[in-house]
Amino acid sequence: MSRLAALLLLLGLAATSLPGCASVRPWEREILSRRDMAWEPDALEAQRRNHIYFSKEAALAGGGGGGGGCGCN
């Protein structure tokens, strides 16, 4: 890719991504505060799923806590 093409690509990326920057002020968070906008809308369900995940996979990264994969911790 030529230098000019790379530059144009960068300009294009900047032109498309910069308008995406917008600050949502605290009193404008009505839609963001909706339950269905939450990363994990149901905390209990998320915890349950996470628990099954790290029990089955013996993977502790996201779930934290110790255990040998028995699902009993």
Place this chain on the structure above:
Amino acid sequence: MSRLCLRSIPRALLIASLAGTLWLGPDGAAALQSGDAAPSFSAPTLQGRSLSLESFRGKVVFLDFWASWCAPCATSLPLLDALRNEFGPDDFQVLAVNVDRDPDKATDFLTKRPVGYPSVSDPEGELPVRFGVQTMPTSFLIDREGVIRYVQRGFRKGDEDALRARIRELVARGR
């Protein structure tokens, strides 16, 4: 265009975009702090009559920014109403500023959880900009002379005890 100039464009773009992000990040208005004079304002209540902060001069005022979608507000509103009843309307008054885009949602909220103090409606969010609200809810405890004496950011059950002590101190000062 020289080669050097061409090379500097990506760097300039990167710096410009970072600066733009930082510029857009925090809100322009400075947050009002304890010791600042509370800006005077007049706004329509949810019922439509005009109400000004000035009309409460001489009383200790708790100016509370709230919204129907704000979960801690559901906790704070009844507790503020209880504080208002405790100190009496001659010494202490709560003035709420509702920032719902749709004031009907605030009216519905207050129908389910009625309070005795007035709420002015500011759907365009002009007052939170003037007061520099940084989180929801934010409240300003204003003394009898119109000076902000305490800023309450957020609200948790139990916060009313510390608030009561501050109000008591301010109420006693003017007697």
